[in-house]
Amino acid sequence: MERDQLPSPMRFLEILTDRFGALEAVANSSIKLARYAPEDELAMDLLVAEAVLEFGCTLREAAESAMEWARARGVAPLA
Numbered sequence: 001m002e003r004d005q006l007p008s009p010m011r012f013l014e015i016l017t018d019r020f021g022a023l024e025a026v027a028n029s030s031i032k033l034a035r036y037a038p039e040d041e042l043a044m045d046l047l048v049a050e051a052v053l054e055f056g057c058t059l060r061e062a063a064e065s066a067m068e069w070a071r072a073r074g075v076a077p078l079a
Contacts, residue, residue: 027052
C-alpha cells in the first residue's frame with residue numbers, strides 16, 4: 001500500500017479489530033491471574049478488563065455487521 005493511500009473504512013475497521021486483540025489478551029490474562037495474585041499486581045484492573053472484553057465483542061459485532069452491509073451493496077472487499 002502506498003503511503004498516501006489510506007485504507008478503506010472496511011479495511012480500517014478490520015485493522016482496528018486485529019490490533020484490539022492485544023488488549024484483549026492482557027484483559028484475559030489479568031482476569032485469569034486474579035485467581036492467584038492480588039489485584040494490585042495485575043496488568044489491568046478487573047473492571048477495566050471486563051469492559052475491554054465487552055468492547056471487543058461489540059467491535060467484532062460492528063465489523064461483522066459492516067461486512068454484511070457492504071456485501072449486500074456489492075462493495076465488500078475481495079477476500
